[in-house]
Amino acid sequence: MKKYFTQYKPFLVFLASFFGCYILLTLLYQLYLSGFENNKVDSITYLVGQNTESVISWFYQSIRVLDSENEPFLKVFFQGIYVVRIVEGCNAISVIILFISFIVAFSGTLKNTLLFIVVGSLLIYILNILRIAALVVLIFNFPAQSHILHDILFPAIIYGLVFVLWIIWVNKFSKYAK
Known part of the structure; x- marks a missing residue:
């Protein structure tokens, strides 16, 4: 058994580090979310809604993101029509x-790790805002394609960015980089 532990130690350390960090950050995020009432939007999701509204307003005049009165989501009105809602899962925190x-x-x-985490998280957040803004406009113009846009194309874009960032990290900055 000791032979296998020694042989697979790097893999086991990776798994322990990954899952330990993932569980810790997820628990901290759930603790953060528990501070909000059931029918209220958390402040990160609210900020995502405000940022999305700002981005769309650069190109279009008629955009409004409003808090739902009795539900924990934001309503997005584009050109006067209710197009989509922004829920907690849209804020990209789980992806981050x-x-x-x-x-x-x-x-x-430590310096490279912290810097890459900050820069990468900001890139993911910004891409997420642009993703939601594009979704609003595209779903408004192509409502029949909302399933493909929301469930397939745009998750592929955000997870694609994460994958590219991981590849850059492992090949350029991690302790395993050549």
Whole structure:
């Protein structure tokens, strides 16, 4: 048994680091969410809604993101029509937690690790805002394609960015980089 532990130690350390970080960040995020009433939107999701409204307003005049009175989501009105809702799952925090957990599991120097986590998380957040803004406009113009846009194309884009960031990290900055 000791032979296998020694042989697979890097893999086991990776798994322990990844899942330990993932569980810790997820528990902290759930603790944060528990501070909000059941029918209220959390402040991160609210900020995502405000940022989405700002981005769309650069190109179009008629955009409004409003808090739902009795439900924990934001209503997005585009050109005067209710198009989509922004829920807690749209704020990309779960994607950022997954990203951070991988970076920690393949950590490099403390400075590089922290800097890459901050820059990567900001990139994911910004892409998420642009993703939601594009979804609003595209679903408004192509409502029959909302399933493909929301469930397939746009998750592929955000997870694609995370994958590219992981590849860059492992090949350039982690302790395993050549």
